[in-house]
Amino acid sequence: xxxxxxxxxxxxxxxxxxTTKACLPLAKIRSMSKAERDQVIRAKKSAGKAGKxxxxxxxxxxGASKPGSTLRDWFQKEDWRQVANPNKxxxxx
Numbered sequence: 824x825x826x827x828x829x830x831x832x833x834x835x836x837x838x839x840x841x842t843t844k845a846c847l848p849l850a851k852i853r854s855m856s857k858a859e860r861d862q863v864i865r866a867k868k869s870a871g872k873a874g875k876x877x878x879x880x881x882x883x884x885x886g887a888s889k890p891g892s893t894l895r896d897w898f899q900k901e902d903w904r905q906v907a908n909p910n911k912x913x914x915x916x
Contacts, residue, residue, distance in 0.1 A: 843871030
């Protein structure tokens with residue numbers, strides 16, 4: 824028997840599923856002003872609360888990678904830290 828109004832048939836939207844941690848290379852975090860860091864943190868937290876996984880493109884950071892470096896170099900050779908707390912690595916709680 825098929826019931827049309829069953830809760831199993833409805834696709835539920837999950838809110839708050841996004842991550843709220845913004846990570847950047849430590850050298851870039853140190854070179855940013857307090858206002859720039861706060862802007863990135865606020866954008867990431869508001870996107871995470873809305874269930875999104877990406878922060879606003881208005882808060883994209885320029886100059887985070889060295890000229891001529893590849894994407895692999897950027898992820899493997901850089902020391903990635905949380906923008907809100909640079910003492911913690913990117914995946915730490």
